[in-house]
Amino acid sequence: MDPLKQKFSEKATALRSEIKAMLKEHGDKRFDEVTLKQIYGGARGIKSMVWETSQLDALEGIRFRGYSIPQLREQLPKGPDGKEPRPEGLFWLMLVGEVPTDEEVQWVTEQWASRSEVPEHTFKALDALPVDTHPMTQFTVAIASMQSESEFARRYDEGISKNDYWDPTYEDTMNLVARLPRVAAYIYRRTFHNGDHIAPDKSLDWSGNFAHMLGKDSADFQNLMRLYLTIHADHEGGNASAHTTHLVGSTLSDAYLSLSAGMNALAGPLHGLANQEVIKWIFNMLESLGTQRPTKEQIAKYVEDTLASGQVIPGYGHAVLRKPDPRFMAQKRFAEEYIKGDDVVEVVWKIFDVVPPILQSLGKVKNPWPNVDAHSGALLVHYGLKEYSYYTVLFGVSRALGVLAALCWSRALGFPLERPKSVTTEWVKAQL
Ligand SMILES: CC(=O)SCCNC(=O)CCNC(=O)[C@H](O)C(C)(C)COP(=O)(O)OP(=O)(O)OC[C@H]1O[C@@H](n2cnc3c(N)ncnc32)[C@H](O)[C@@H]1OP(=O)(O)O
Ligand SMILES: O=C([O-])CC(=O)C(=O)O
Numbered sequence: 001m002d003p004l005k006q007k008f009s010e011k012a013t014a015l016r017s018e019i020k021a022m023l024k025e026h027g028d029k030r031f032d033e034v035t036l037k038q039i040y041g042g043a044r045g046i047k048s049m050v051w052e053t054s055q056l057d058a059l060e061g062i063r064f065r066g067y068s069i070p071q072l073r074e075q076l077p078k079g080p081d082g083k084e085p086r087p088e089g090l091f092w093l094m095l096v097g098e099v100p101t102d103e104e105v106q107w108v109t110e111q112w113a114s115r116s117e118v119p120e121h122t123f124k125a126l127d128a129l130p131v132d133t134h135p136m137t138q139f140t141v142a143i144a145s146m147q148s149e150s151e152f153a154r155r156y157d158e159g160i161s162k163n164d165y166w167d168p169t170y171e172d173t174m175n176l177v178a179r180l181p182r183v184a185a186y187i188y189r190r191t192f193h194n195g196d197h198i199a200p201d202k203s204l205d206w207s208g209n210f211a212h213m214l215g216k217d218s219a220d221f222q223n224l225m226r227l228y229l230t231i232h233a234d235h236e237g238g239n240a241s242a243h244t245t246h247l248v249g250s251t252l253s254d255a256y257l258s259l260s261a262g263m264n265a266l267a268g269p270l271h272g273l274a275n276q277e278v279i280k281w282i283f284n285m286l287e288s289l290g291t292q293r294p295t296k297e298q299i300a301k302y303v304e305d306t307l308a309s310g311q312v313i314p315g316y317g318h319a320v321l322r323k324p325d326p327r328f329m330a331q332k333r334f335a336e337e338y339i340k341g342d343d344v345v346e347v348v349w350k351i352f353d354v355v356p357p358i359l360q361s362l363g364k365v366k367n368p369w370p371n372v373d374a375h376s377g378a379l380l381v382h383y384g385l386k387e388y389s390y391y392t393v394l395f396g397v398s399r400a401l402g403v404l405a406a407l408c409w410s411r412a413l414g415f416p417l418e419r420p421k422s423v424t425t426e427w428v429k430a431q432l
Helices: 002-027 036-040 069-075 089-095 101-112 120-128 137-151 151-160 167-190 206-214 217-230 239-248 255-267 275-290 296-308 326-336 343-362 373-382 386-411 427-431
Strands: 056-057 063-064
Touching: 002 089, 002 101, 002 167, 002 386, 063 069, 063 089, 063 326, 069 217, 069 326, 089 101, 089 206, 089 217, 089 386, 101 206, 120 137, 120 167, 137 151, 137 167, 137 255, 137 386, 151 167, 167 206, 167 255, 167 386, 206 217, 217 326, 217 373, 217 386, 239 255, 239 386, 255 343, 255 386, 275 296, 275 343, 275 373, 275 386, 326 343, 326 373, 343 373, 373 386
Parallel strands: none
Antiparallel strands: 056 063
């Protein structure tokens, strides 16, 4: 058995028996009460799911197995120039709860390179779609098309024991994550570069090779990808892409079908698509103001106009966070270090000054601060990746790491079919 799988199997076996004992002793202990507002309000804050890979604090932001983003940047093995963390290490950490060594991360890089062959029919499926099909639609089609290779589906069909579900789920996860950069780069090159595809370079790390296949070989862009693919990977279990992957996975749909479903949730403008909406909104603002360097007063007026037309300010607000998103701050740090003085970055920082007090003044917005999506587009534009309808695919490649590591845990811990209760308004009225 490979070393990561071995470690995962040991940890999962131990936790499964611990949970069993805990449920036996404390199964009826109350952890939450549900208000009518929560029932009608998108289930905000209701504790109803277990997610081992990360946890979100409203003020501090995300912690992956207890590690904050600055701590990850310090402690995870980095790319060849020692600057930014490699997402391979974060995957290891999320899956087994330990910060990996350089050798362990190198092992993941090589495993993924060796599993990265994409089936020919996936390229054919993509080529059958109109070239202007939204990149996220192409992405979900490509992921679903690879389901024909699912180990879990094959072994389930053969009659696998419940106790072994975790094993082919792990195999599917490793294969799928290994292939995503190739699939995602193929979508980018077919959509925006006339199908002029770039062969993988398996000597590079997972992010470096992805950058290379996109057609961006600079060391700085590779570093941006390492950071980007690390910070977007997981945001506990309740966000729409994670929860969708989890829900679909709970029916014993395999990793391919579950991730493909989760990516459809990520493709919504209130969730992952917000990163494209942010840069579109900024470009529209610059065009309508006729300048690349708007004043704060000009931005404030544009924000007021956007709100007056009944639209949200993309990249601001959050269902859980109540402070500036540490993922926004991590990208701001990257911009300060690598590309200070960039015009679009300067606009993003001015928006950061202008928007929160305006949203606060509305009196209804619970979090006036920027989320992760407020910054990412400006960094990508700087390196020439201007095709913003593609941005959510990058997010999706990263998000796969967290939701699939969590899927492995769900199968290893024997989690059941998810099926919460719904009620009608008539029923609600009868209770009042
Ligand atoms: C990776 C991610 O998914 S991060 C989030 C990405 N999405 C965005 O950036 C889109 C813009 N933001 C939003 O629409 C929201 O803040 C969400 C969807 C992220 C969170 O929604 P909620 O938890 O319902 O936010 P909240 O409780 O603060 O909403 C209360 C009111 O404030 C409004 N509001 C919240 N954020 C904003 C915003 N950025 N601009 C304008 N109004 C806002 C809501 O639309 C709602 O208005 P309503 O009562 O008239 O319907
Ligand atoms: O947590 C959420 O609801 C949305 C979010 O920021 C993410 O999924 O990255």
